[in-house]
Amino acid sequence: MAIEMEDVEHVAKLARLKFTHEEMKKLKRELDAVLEHARVIESIETEGVPPTSHAIPLVNVYREDVCEPSLERDEVIKCAPWAGEQGFMVPKII
């Protein structure tokens, strides 16, 4: 099963990326090649095999809920491409 052009368009939308039609066609070919290679794993028997998300088992780590100094707001805001006095500025949202 090859990846469809509509899939590529849909995924681009999800990823918030824009492509020209030509780029989209090239991407489809490249993704097809990688997914084709990945398809070998479909035939592997994994009945009853648990998934691994982290290789080194660690139980969730909590810390005491205590206030600590954090980065200075003004310093952090300075990194933004567009900042107001109080926060980050963005174009129209609604």
Added chain:
Amino acid sequence: MKEEILGKKAIEIADMIKKREVSASEVTGLFLERIEKLEPELGSFITVCAESAREKAKEIDKKIDSGEKVGRFAGVPIAVKDVLCTKGIRTTCASKILENFVPVYDATVIERISEASMIVIGKTNMDEFAMGSSTENSFFGPTKNPWDKERVPGGSSGGSAAAMAAGEAPWAIGSDTGGSIRQPASLCGIVGLKPTYGLVSRYGLVAFASSLDQVGPMTGNVADCAAMLEVIAGHDRRDSTSIPAQRNEYLEGLTGDLKGMKVGIVSELSGDGIDEGVLRCFRLTCEILESLGVICEEVSLPNFEYALSSYYIIAPAEASSNLARYDGVRYGFRARDNADSVWEMYEETRTGGFGQEVKRRIMLGTFALSAGYYEQYYGKAQKIRTLILRDFEKAFERFDILVSPTSPTVAFRIGEKVDDPLKMYLSDICTIPVNLAGIPAMSIPCGLDDGLPVGFQLMGPALSESLILNVSFALEEEIGFDAKPQTFRA
């Protein structure tokens, strides 16, 4: 003075500075001079911190002169991959989207090297967001391999590897998600170690695939590697995946005694798909191991065959999620302020800010996680990951460590694989299983094939850094690899 310093171990330079045989300023000046001379041709660095490095060196000299306390490796310069946040020094990840990003905090690893009074001499080139095996995917242009400037240094930590091979720094730091420390170390003839997942803090490391990323040393020799690991390893409460383990004395563990050890040669990684010249060097090294009293036997890890497929689902999936943060709002590049809506701004920022390979992986990862495909790809890949872990566990019941070549080929030509993603991905075939299992592994140079370095990979169970370092130490001594590229003598 140049000959005295260049070619010395970093820990020896540290001693010389402490004993005031040479000053931190002289050492820093020497490496900065080399960088200035070699950079136009090599491109190992994205940012050279000449001014701040000279200032820091002066401070350290003053302290040493007045008998004040300094850190353990005071005054020794270090090259840092541009994937680690450095306060006040721009951190680009070789991406246009972070071209002008200046972090307001240091990564934990940077804090630790600063506590040791080491001097950040520059930020090294890499594949954008560490995605690549050749350092060709950099917004700032490719890095050349000092052994042959028509060839790649490997990647993604290619800048750090090239800087080491050319003598632009006494030691360097890289990061490894699927082989990004070990493969360039192999292609540039240096030592590189990927620690156990969780041994070194990821706080301040720009995330690629969070369940696989690790920071590690890239050095000219095994002792430096052990010493730097002592500096950067250890628990950090700011990284919730950090292992609360005791810190190890890695340098002390370098005894060179290997008698009675059992080493498994991974059959899946030492036959088909590996170049003949690489295999020749690899087999010779296994014979050297035997001559040191080690028992070497072949061992099969059958699920390795599926490691690459599994990795190229899991890593892009995690990346697509991690890279969602680049939206042009809080830091980094923004396409334009006068977009009609915030959505348009997001899309234009990401489309204009990311390079081709990063977009390809975001697309692949988003697809693998999208409704209707999640179980088929991502779910399945995670189960394969378990099978690979079990293969390793089983092998480590019989063997102390496992070995293989680090890379299936020596350094390839610039442009050779860059237009064929799958071919490029195959460069990591020997290194990827280790990241999926979270175990430590390192690459040491074991010979030359056609004048280009070949790497030997050693893999051990979780937290066995001392063991693989010690085996590497004994091998290093016995192999006596002392070849240097012409560039090094320049």
